[in-house]
Amino acid sequence: MSAVSSWNLMFSPNKTISFSDLSWRPNISSLPSRAVFPRRPKPKTLVVLATILDAKPTVLVAEKLGDAGIQLLKTFANVDCSYNLSPEELCTKISLCDALIVRSGTKVTREVFESSGGRLKVVGRAGVGIDNVDLPAATEHGCLVVNAPTANTIAAAEHGIALLTAMARNIAQADASMKAGKWQRNKYVGVSLVGKKLAVMGFGKVGSEVARRAKGLGMHVIAHDPYAPADRARAIGVDLVTFEEALLTADFISLHMPLTPATSKMFNDEAFSRMKKGVRIVNVARGGVIDEEALLRALNSGIVAQAALDVFTEEPPPQESKLVQHENVTVTPHLGASTTEAQEGVALEIAEAVVGALRGELAATAVNAPMVPAEVLAELAPFVALTEKLARLAVQLVAGGSGVKFVKVTYASARGPDDLDTRLLRAMIIKGLIEPISSVYVNLVNADFTAKQRGLRLTEERIVLDGSPENPLEYIQVQIANVESKFASAISNSGVITVEGKVKDGKPHLTKIGSFGVDVSLEGSLILCRQVDQPGMIGKVGNILGEENVNVNFMSVGRISPRKQAVMTIGVDEEPSKDALKKIGEIQAIEEFVFLRL
Numbered sequence: 001m002s003a004v005s006s007w008n009l010m011f012s013p014n015k016t017i018s019f020s021d022l023s024w025r026p027n028i029s030s031l032p033s034r035a036v037f038p039r040r041p042k043p044k045t046l047v048v049l050a051t052i053l054d055a056k057p058t059v060l061v062a063e064k065l066g067d068a069g070i071q072l073l074k075t076f077a078n079v080d081c082s083y084n085l086s087p088e089e090l091c092t093k094i095s096l097c098d099a100l101i102v103r104s105g106t107k108v109t110r111e112v113f114e115s116s117g118g119r120l121k122v123v124g125r126a127g128v129g130i131d132n133v134d135l136p137a138a139t140e141h142g143c144l145v146v147n148a149p150t151a152n153t154i155a156a157a158e159h160g161i162a163l164l165t166a167m168a169r170n171i172a173q174a175d176a177s178m179k180a181g182k183w184q185r186n187k188y189v190g191v192s193l194v195g196k197k198l199a200v201m202g203f204g205k206v207g208s209e210v211a212r213r214a215k216g217l218g219m220h221v222i223a224h225d226p227y228a229p230a231d232r233a234r235a236i237g238v239d240l241v242t243f244e245e246a247l248l249t250a251d252f253i254s255l256h257m258p259l260t261p262a263t264s265k266m267f268n269d270e271a272f273s274r275m276k277k278g279v280r281i282v283n284v285a286r287g288g289v290i291d292e293e294a295l296l297r298a299l300n301s302g303i304v305a306q307a308a309l310d311v312f313t314e315e316p317p318p319q320e321s322k323l324v325q326h327e328n329v330t331v332t333p334h335l336g337a338s339t340t341e342a343q344e345g346v347a348l349e350i351a352e353a354v355v356g357a358l359r360g361e362l363a364a365t366a367v368n369a370p371m372v373p374a375e376v377l378a379e380l381a382p383f384v385a386l387t388e389k390l391a392r393l394a395v396q397l398v399a400g401g402s403g404v405k406f407v408k409v410t411y412a413s414a415r416g417p418d419d420l421d422t423r424l425l426r427a428m429i430i431k432g433l434i435e436p437i438s439s440v441y442v443n444l445v446n447a448d449f450t451a452k453q454r455g456l457r458l459t460e461e462r463i464v465l466d467g468s469p470e471n472p473l474e475y476i477q478v479q480i481a482n483v484e485s486k487f488a489s490a491i492s493n494s495g496v497i498t499v500e501g502k503v504k505d506g507k508p509h510l511t512k513i514g515s516f517g518v519d520v521s522l523e524g525s526l527i528l529c530r531q532v533d534q535p536g537m538i539g540k541v542g543n544i545l546g547e548e549n550v551n552v553n554f555m556s557v558g559r560i561s562p563r564k565q566a567v568m569t570i571g572v573d574e575e576p577s578k579d580a581l582k583k584i585g586e587i588q589a590i591e592e593f594v595f596l597r598l
């Protein structure tokens with residue numbers, strides 16, 4: 001990847017990145033003392049390469065992997081296939097391995113990285129979800145993590161449809177009953193799918209394929225995914241709807257979002273209480289997106305007529321699990337990706353990525369951050385935090401369904417373009433835009449690839465200011481175009497959401513939302529309110545938060561002119577309850593408000 005040579009640059013579809021460009025373990029002494037990132041880093045010595053020059057590397061395959069993948073690995077490395085290792089056995093073996101390949105059944109914990117004694121260079125996850133790998137620990141130990149995000153999409157979608165149809169027609173229960181010698185034709189009368197409404201929650205790779213197939217079954221498909229582009233939904237003939245509408249109207253609900261802090265237990269008592277009585281639920285995503293106790297209550301009360309589950313919070317679930325044993329629940333032991341075809345595909349995809357990484361090439365599916373020494377980051381660190389938070393904030397202001405495609409970042413600095421490399425900042429913008437809404441982990445290694453894959457076009461612009469070049473950047477502005485916003489004050493008439501921030505006393509601050517000037521430290525979470533500018537507003541909101549023991553860390557009011565409209569920005573350490581947010585919304589002078597996690 002060439003260094004930033006133009007301040008107006010778009011993602012180039014042909015751009016390739018290699019490890020040596022990415023300062024994975026840069027030679028610190030070669031960097032100028034005030035470096036943000038040197039414009040063109042000198043080629044760096046890669047520990048990966050150094051290791052493999054010594055001897056043929058050893059790859060530990062800890063879970064069953066398709067044969068084609070094993071054969072490919074064998075052309076390059078010694079391959080040790082050792083399945084069902086205990087955590088202790090894995091920790092012992094790992095010190096002799098350069099790479100480790102796992103599926104979802106092996107926990108790659110901090111202890112594994114610590115036990116490797118620095119030899120482990122690559123962890124390959126033969127599948128999509130990487131919740132079983134301790135990514136921060138991998139990064140701290142300089143270990144690259146790669147996954148295989150595409151080869152099992154169809155298998156997962158087909159399994160979702162298999163569970164949907166099997167559940168509707170009681171296939172598993174009827175099969176068990178016949179094998180027990182019974183013939184219960186009246187007991188196992190099912191429900192039809194044709195004409196029923198299916199809500200696909202999470203309209204990514206798997207969700208889209210489930211939607212296509214369900215339409216073929218004559219179902220009316222709607223989807224909820226706040227970040228999916230409307231044109232993709234239109235092309236498949238699916239209506240994008242709000243979470244609320246999906247819950248209220250669906251006869252069937254199929255889950256396909258990643259497990260993130262925002263989606264964890266999003267199907268809880270409250271969500272179930274809003275569903276149509278008799279709804280049927282399929283989960284081929286991750287067990288943790290459902291509060292399993294709440295699902296059990298909803299099944300017992302009849303809100304949920306049936307559920308079909310491939311994934312569980314704890315895998316395998318305890319044998320006495322009431323959910324697994326429930327007569328209206330169909331279960332499979334995390335089989336979504338388990339077809340011969342998908343496993344061959346995944347095995348090849350991961351073997352290629354691991355071999356490439358061991359050779360020192362960059363895997364396009366790298367998921368963790370490269371090792372960047374503290375010395376290099378020191379000057380840029382607050383701006384890294386600022387850019388990521390501005391992007392997180394901007395993407396959360398986008399209203400569901402309008403998609404995020406066009407993003408412009410403006411850097412205002414007194415430094416000359418040659419003295420400031422924005423690659424890391426750009427990566428952080430992409431990370432902030434994509435991570436809250438996806439299972440993809442974005443870092444300097446994979447940011448451009450990920451943006452391109454998602455159709456995100458990022459334009460960077462540079463404003464050169466007069467003044468002292470001591471400070472790398474004066475302010476940064478992030479704009480998302482062609483969208484709708486859930487906070488009207490943040491968006492212009494032409495559909496551009498604008499947020500702007502700067503670093504003050506080493507801390508990231510938000511300084512502008514739409515056309516309103518504000519000043520709030522970007523810590524904790526934010527409440528944005530637009531209100532009629534009048535006395536007593538700060539007190540009213542402050543009282544509601546105080547009653548809830550929510551600590552306000554910052555508050556700022558920006559207004560157009562006195563006694564007209566103002567935007568109040570409140571930084572809070574704790575997340576206020578829904579009740580408190582409702583009370584704030586009910587204050588008469590408040591015209592709109594939004595709560596944002598940073």
Ligand SMILES: NC(=O)C1=CN([C@@H]2O[C@H](COP(=O)(O)OP(=O)(O)OC[C@H]3O[C@@H](n4cnc5c(N)ncnc54)[C@H](O)[C@@H]3O)[C@@H](O)[C@H]2O)C=CC1
Nearest residue numbers: 129156202203204205206225227257258284285336337437
């Ligand atoms: N059971 C199994 O064996 C398999 C499970 N999976 C799981 O399925 C899930 C989806 O995988 P892919 O489609 O490949 O990922 P993806 O990243 O292509 O799609 C995920 C979608 O979820 C959306 N999303 C994020 N937050 C959301 C929210 N709060 N509400 C609604 N939608 C939201 C994203 O915008 C994205 O479009 C992952 O958790 C993955 O681990 C994938 C393959 C096999």
Ligand SMILES: O=C(O)C(=O)COP(=O)(O)O
Nearest residue numbers: 103104126127128129337
């Ligand atoms: O790819 C995923 O996210 C999966 O859940 C598949 O898991 P597995 O590789 O079958 O253990």
